Amino acid sequence: MHVQLHYRTEYRYASPVSDNLNALRVRPATTSTQRCDDFHVRLDPEARLHRHVDYFGTEVVEFGIAKPHDHLCIDVQARVVTSEPPDPPDARWDGLTAPAYLEAAGEFLLPEADEPEGGPLGDLVAAARASTPLAAVRLLCELVPDRFAYRPGVTYVGTTVAEFLETGAGVCQDFVHVSLLVLRRLGIGARYVSGYLWSAPEDGGDDSVEVQTHAWLEALLPPDRGGEPVWVGADPTNRRLAGETHVKIGHGRRYADVPPIKGVYRGAAAAELHAHVQMTRLDRQAGARA
Numbered sequence: 001m002h003v004q005l006h007y008r009t010e011y012r013y014a015s016p017v018s019d020n021l022n023a024l025r026v027r028p029a030t031t032s033t034q035r036c037d038d039f040h041v042r043l044d045p046e047a048r049l050h051r052h053v054d055y056f057g058t059e060v061v062e063f064g065i066a067k068p069h070d071h072l073c074i075d076v077q078a079r080v081v082t083s084e085p086p087d088p089p090d091a092r093w094d095g096l097t098a099p100a101y102l103e104a105a106g107e108f109l110l111p112e113a114d115e116p117e118g119g120p121l122g123d124l125v126a127a128a129r130a131s132t133p134l135a136a137v138r139l140l141c142e143l144v145p146d147r148f149a150y151r152p153g154v155t156y157v158g159t160t161v162a163e164f165l166e167t168g169a170g171v172c173q174d175f176v177h178v179s180l181l182v183l184r185r186l187g188i189g190a191r192y193v194s195g196y197l198w199s200a201p202e203d204g205g206d207d208s209v210e211v212q213t214h215a216w217l218e219a220l221l222p223p224d225r226g227g228e229p230v231w232v233g234a235d236p237t238n239r240r241l242a243g244e245t246h247v248k249i250g251h252g253r254r255y256a257d258v259p260p261i262k263g264v265y266r267g268a269a270a271a272e273l274h275a276h277v278q279m280t281r282l283d284r285q286a287g288a289r290a
Contacts, residue, residue, distance in 0.1 A: 001083070001244040002282035003198060007076040009261060009275045016068035017267030024061040025054075025194070025258050028080045029248045038079040045069050058250025058258055074261070082244045088221055088232040090134045095222025095229075096187045104229045105189025105220050107253065115181055116162040120147075124178070125185045133188050137219045137234050137241075140182055144175050144236040157255060172215040172237040173255050179217055179236050180254070189220035191251045193233065194258040198245040198279055208280040213260055216242050218251060247279075 007026055028036040041049060047063040054060050065072070095101060102109070115121070127143055130136040151169035159167075161181055164174040176192055183190035197214040216235040223229060233242025250258045 001081070001198065003080050003082070003247060004280040004282060005076070005078040005080060005196065005247070006278040006280075007074075007078075007260075007276075008278075009074045009273070011072040012272040012274075013070050013072075013267070013269040014271075015267065015269040016070050017265040017269050018066060018068045020065040020069070020072060020263065020265040022063055022072075022074075022261060022263030024074065024076070024261050025058050025250050026076050026078075026260055027059040027061070027249070028078050028195070029058065029250055031248060033083045033085045033244070034248055035081045036078060037081060038077070040077050042075040044071070044073040044075075054250075056250060056252045056257060058252075080247055082247060084244045085233065085242070088134055088241065089224045089230055090132050091222040091224050092132060093187075096133065098222065101189075101220070101222050101229050108189040108191045108220065109184055109187070110253075111184060112161075112181065112254070114160055114162070116165060120165045121161070121178070121181060125182050128182050128186065133186075133219070133221050134232070136186055136188065137183070137221070137232065140179055141234055141236045141239050141241070144179055145239055148175065148178075150175075150237065157259075172235075175236045176215045176217050177254065179234075183217070183219055189229075191218050191231075192254050192258065193218055193242075193246075193248055193251045194255070194260070195246060195248040195250075196277060196279060197235075197238075197247070198281060207282075208278060211277050211279050213277065214246070215255065216246060218242075 027039050030036055041061055045065055047065050050062045052060055128136050128140045130139045149169035152171050154167055155170040155174050161178050164170045180190045193216050196211055199211055216233055218231040218233050220229050221232050235242050252258045
């Protein structure tokens with residue numbers, strides 16, 4: 001899939017602010033199934049950009065605006081090529097105890113400090129057990145949307161898994177966070193992925209659509225015969241494994257590790273935010289729900 005991304009975020013401040021420091025995680029990742037051919041960031045007011053790769057391998061673009069200003073516009077454009085991943089390995093459960101697997105999974109097996117005990121989460125863990133780790137990942141992609149409603153506006157970025165379980169509804173971020181806990185309790189290394197999903201309807205429509213930031217997960221599966229464990233993308237919001245319509249930005253243990261933008265400024269002014277992401281498909285269409 002060939003796609004053009006246009007990410008634009010604009011802040012309007014009620015009165016001038018200063019020392020506006022920001023970190024962006026918006027550059028599409030380079031993986032075995034994805035290549036970023038072009039990437040540009042433009043700012044208004046202008047500022048010098050500094051780039052580095054964070055602990056999890058995501059490129060971070062940082063900048064600071066010291067002088068007083070009443071607005072900030074961040075305009076990002078990128079061109080990305082993706083391809084369908086190969087068939088995932090379907091090895092047995094005992095592959096999760098191999099030293100090579102445990103080393104590769106590392107911290108993506110560790111529990112969260114605020115995990116709820118028992119209750120709905122324990123029931124979900126029991127229901128997700130299947131014949132192989134891959135079968136468990138596929139089953140979880142059905143169980144989560146079956147048991148929880150997709151409903152924007154009832155949760156926010158700081159919603160905990162316990163709160164989501166109590167509410168019974170949320171968005172892709174919540175679906176992923178609860179899925180990560182389930183997989184880790186099953187002994188499967190799992191990480192949070194942030195990016196975008198091409199979501200034009202399958203029966204046609206525009207080649208350019210406005211989308212939201214999307215979240216899915218990657219589960220570490222043991223190899224069928226020798227070799228290295230493989231990270232496999234899975235999208236519980238859309239009941240399927242991730243494919244070429246998923247454009248990855250980065251990953252971490254949770255959302256807080258890969259926010260698109262994070263910043264602070266000096267001043268008491270309230271900020272009015274407008275954010276838009278436009279995806280333009282440069283080849284044939286495909287459909288999914290963001």
